[in-house]
Amino acid sequence: MEQQITQAEARNNPQPKVMHMAPVLRGLVWATIGFAIFDLMTVAVDPFRGRPLVTEPSVVVGWVGALIGWLMGVGGYEGVILPLFGSPSTWVEPKNWRKYFGLSTNHKVIGLQYLVTSSSIFFIAGMDAMAIRYELMQPSMHFFTYTGQYLTAVGVHGSLMMFGVGTVVLISGLGNYFVPLMIGAKETVFSRLSGIGHWLLPAGALTLIASPLLGYWDTGWRGYEPLASQDPGGMVFYYLGIFAMTLSTIIASLNLAATIIFHRARGMTWARLPLFVWGILTVSLLNLIWQPEIEMTFVMALLDKLIPFHFFDALGSPLTYLSMFWLFGHPEVYIIVLPAFALWNEIIPVMAQKNLFARDWAIIGLIFVMMLSGLVWAHHIFTNMRNSEMFPFSFFSEMISIPTGFSFMAAIGTLWRARLRFTTPTLLVLMAIFNFVIGGLTGVYLADPPVNLQVHDTFFVIAHFHYTIIGGAIFTWVAAMYYWLPKLSGRMFNDTLGKWLALWIFIGFNGTFSQMFLLGLDGMNRWVPAYPPYLKPLNYSVSLFAFFLGAGFIANAIHIWWAWVKGPKSPENPWHARTLEWLTTSPPPDDNFDGEVEVVRGFYRYDHDEPSAYLVKNPEPAE
Amino acid sequence: MAVTYAKDREIAAYRWGFRIFLVSQSVPFILIFADWYMFDGYYVSPVASKWLGSIEAFFGLLSGLIAWQALQAIRAGHLMAMIQGFRRAAVIGGAQLVLLAYQWGTRFIPPGTRYGEVYYTLSGVSGFYELIGIFVLVAISFRAARVQFTAHYHWDAEAAEYFWIFQMVAGFLSYLFLYWI
Numbered sequence: 001m002e003q004q005i006t007q008a009e010a011r012n013n014p015q016p017k018v019m020h021m022a023p024v025l026r027g028l029v030w031a032t033i034g035f036a037i038f039d040l041m042t043v044a045v046d047p048f049r050g051r052p053l054v055t056e057p058s059v060v061v062g063w064v065g066a067l068i069g070w071l072m073g074v075g076g077y078e079g080v081i082l083p084l085f086g087s088p089s090t091w092v093e094p095k096n097w098r099k100y101f102g103l104s105t106n107h108k109v110i111g112l113q114y115l116v117t118s119s120s121i122f123f124i125a126g127m128d129a130m131a132i133r134y135e136l137m138q139p140s141m142h143f144f145t146y147t148g149q150y151l152t153a154v155g156v157h158g159s160l161m162m163f164g165v166g167t168v169v170l171i172s173g174l175g176n177y178f179v180p181l182m183i184g185a186k187e188t189v190f191s192r193l194s195g196i197g198h199w200l201l202p203a204g205a206l207t208l209i210a211s212p213l214l215g216y217w218d219t220g221w222r223g224y225e226p227l228a229s230q231d232p233g234g235m236v237f238y239y240l241g242i243f244a245m246t247l248s249t250i251i252a253s254l255n256l257a258a259t260i261i262f263h264r265a266r267g268m269t270w271a272r273l274p275l276f277v278w279g280i281l282t283v284s285l286l287n288l289i290w291q292p293e294i295e296m297t298f299v300m301a302l303l304d305k306l307i308p309f310h311f312f313d314a315l316g317s318p319l320t321y322l323s324m325f326w327l328f329g330h331p332e333v334y335i336i337v338l339p340a341f342a343l344w345n346e347i348i349p350v351m352a353q354k355n356l357f358a359r360d361w362a363i364i365g366l367i368f369v370m371m372l373s374g375l376v377w378a379h380h381i382f383t384n385m386r387n388s389e390m391f392p393f394s395f396f397s398e399m400i401s402i403p404t405g406f407s408f409m410a411a412i413g414t415l416w417r418a419r420l421r422f423t424t425p426t427l428l429v430l431m432a433i434f435n436f437v438i439g440g441l442t443g444v445y446l447a448d449p450p451v452n453l454q455v456h457d458t459f460f461v462i463a464h465f466h467y468t469i470i471g472g473a474i475f476t477w478v479a480a481m482y483y484w485l486p487k488l489s490g491r492m493f494n495d496t497l498g499k500w501l502a503l504w505i506f507i508g509f510n511g512t513f514s515q516m517f518l519l520g521l522d523g524m525n526r527w528v529p530a531y532p533p534y535l536k537p538l539n540y541s542v543s544l545f546a547f548f549l550g551a552g553f554i555a556n557a558i559h560i561w562w563a564w565v566k567g568p569k570s571p572e573n574p575w576h577a578r579t580l581e582w583l584t585t586s587p588p589p590d591d592n593f594d595g596e597v598e599v600v601r602g603f604y605r606y607d608h609d610e611p612s613a614y615l616v617k618n619p620e621p622a623e
Numbered sequence: 624m625a626v627t628y629a630k631d632r633e634i635a636a637y638r639w640g641f642r643i644f645l646v647s648q649s650v651p652f653i654l655i656f657a658d659w660y661m662f663d664g665y666y667v668s669p670v671a672s673k674w675l676g677s678i679e680a681f682f683g684l685l686s687g688l689i690a691w692q693a694l695q696a697i698r699a700g701h702l703m704a705m706i707q708g709f710r711r712a713a714v715i716g717g718a719q720l721v722l723l724a725y726q727w728g729t730r731f732i733p734p735g736t737r738y739g740e741v742y743y744t745l746s747g748v749s750g751f752y753e754l755i756g757i758f759v760l761v762a763i764s765f766r767a768a769r770v771q772f773t774a775h776y777h778w779d780a781e782a783a784e785y786f787w788i789f790q791m792v793a794g795f796l797s798y799l800f801l802y803w804i
Binding site for chain 2: 085254299309310323
């Protein structure tokens with residue numbers, strides 16, 4: 001039996017590939033060649049009047065060629081295609097820093113690739129936001145020349161933040177790095193697929209960033225119809241870019257869900273599974289349902305533009321598009337924040353060294369939010385609905401606050417009478433909880449049709465969702481980066497500086513977005529680069545706080561980078577946490593644990609000194 | 624035995640993951656079916672050729688059956704029968720695609736109608752999955768010859784079969800919706 005298995009596994013080539021070009025560079029070259037071949041073939045078969053070399057159909061086919069070339073170039077040819085046809089893989093993963101610039105099968109490398117790519121996207125989309133806020137400092141247009149430029153900036157900002165940052169950092173980034181460690185696994189199930197999946201993210205982001213080259217588009221991150229079908233070619237790159245990024249998320253989710261179910265260490269029962277792992281499992285299932293849904297909706301919208309069909313344009317049913325978009329769009333919000341809820345209850349018990357309050361209810365909350373998230377979508381389109389149709393969606397939108405409250409209940413119950421260590425991660429988690437309370441409560445207002453119809457498409461809505469996404473998820477991301485920095489790098493940050501930097505972004509964030517509630521109530525519409533002069537003072541103030549916030553995020557990034565490279569050496573388990581990632585060295589070795597892990601009890605009880613798990617070390621090799 | 628247990632566990636993980644992936648990939652089809660209902664309640668145009676559609680569906684079912692037999696062959700340890708079965712299934716799948724291309728080329732169904740839009744989208748998506756399936760069948764038939772699948776280790780063939788059956792079922796449901804429901 002074992003002999004047969006060995007035969008079937010003859011995959012490794014004794015002659016490793018000697019790379020003459022960095023995989024990323026080779027990917028770019030092959031992508032260019034792929035684009036040229038596919039594009040020119042299309043215009044040869046389907047010429048347009050005037051015979052331009054790039055048309056809307058040709059750019060779509062060319063993009064497919066570019067994507068294939070890119071994925072082959074970064075290592076897919078040697079790592080995936082050759083083994084698929086039975087040839088031995090010639091791909092050899094470097095052991096030094098070069099491993100971050102090509103296909104990898106190590107979940108920690110992939111996690112860091114995701115984190116760096118997503119941070120870069122956060123920076124670009126953040127600069128985009130700064131441009132938007134600079135424009136809005138004056139009532140008339142003074143920075144952008146055309147309204148289309150402003151609206152494209154808004155659309156690129158929103159799309160990059162949602163699909164390249166919000167959906168990615170906590171799941172594909174921290175999830176890829178920490179979930180296998182937290183369940184005692186040495187690798188993930190679909191590691192090669194996961195490695196390829198990362199490289200879809202920069203491809204998608206670059207596509208979106210390049211979208212203005214094909215013409216300014218006006219729809220924002222929602223791609224609203226029938227506007228989209230009338231927009232210039234930039235819409236095409238919006239659909240394609242998001243397609244690549246969502247595909248990356250599907251792959252990451254599939255890999256993590258399978259890993260959680262099948263690669264848990266001995267003794268890691270469902271009742272002992274860490275909170276963050278539960279969070280990743282629930283959002284992975286959400287991703288596997290809703291990301292393909294939005295991909296197909298975008299394929300249909302793309303056909304509306306290219307053929308043209310009339311599914312969603314003025315001859316078709318724009319309302320169907322809105323429904324299909326928000327069927328995905330609202331679960332997307334929970335996809336972003338559920339891991340954050342889980343992380344609060346991961347970090348607080350550690351910092352308090354106190355038993356997690358109502359752990360089971362915290363998990364039930366995550367699961368019920370997951371299930372209810374598909375039932376609330378129509379509150380985004382109340383303005384297009386009859387009164388009788390609004391009621392069930394209003395009801396479920398308010399009901400979802402109950403399981404959401406379970407996460408708060410667990411966090412507050414744990415904080416109750418705790419001797420909390422007031423560290424930077426603690427402070428940031430408390431800030432995230434505060435922010436999300438405001439985002440959540442204003443969400444309950446928005447779920448009520450009378451308020452919703454009044455403030456629809458105003459800055460009140462923008463303030464609400466930024467409080468949930470930035471205030472809830474991004475603050476938690478920063479908290480998690482500080483919390484896990486000693487594990488990622490083996491080094492410690494400056495806690496005093498970290499707290500000041502946390503305060504910096506807290507003031508910047510609340511200064512920016514709390515005033516946006518007032519702006520919205522005062523009548524400031526979304527999607528307009530010019531507005532009535534009476535709104536200027538508030539807009540001016542919002543912009544100043546926004547610049548302050550942007551600088552604060554950069555300062556935090558610099559601090560984390562400095563600590564990663566130059567920070568003082570950290571103890572192995574500086575927070576005295578019990579979860580499994582702290583059972584191994586920092587940073588962890590290639591196969592995570594130098595031995596076999598056995599879990600003997602849960603991770604969230606601090607009323608005893610017994611260990612939660614044991615690491616049975618591998619025997620020393622004989623000399 | 625420990626190695627065998629680990630391998631069995633690994634195969635179970637692959638199997639579960641791939642099935643969940645296929646469930647996930649059924650969402651695009653469900654979306655089109657739902658959208659079609661919202662557009663015009665499953666109206667079937669009288670110009671749609673039920674004969675051609677039925678022949679296409681028959682080819683799909685036939686190739687699915689052959690691929691299933693190929694998987695049974697490798698389970699019994701007959702490697703060559705599996706390779707030939709996968710290649711036959713791919714050829715019949717290719718014939719189904721040629722028929723689809725013929726239907727598209729003749730434009731019996733005008734693309735400018737609502738039924739036409741749904742027809743070209745649904746049959747196009749279905750054909751895309753079939754094209755991927757053909758690629759996978761051919762690739763795995765080459766791989767099987769080089770890597771020597773056995774009666775106990777043939778996960779790659781099983782995965783190809785899963786995908787082929789998935790696209791066959793999705794294609795058959797699309798056929799029912801497009802021509803009968």
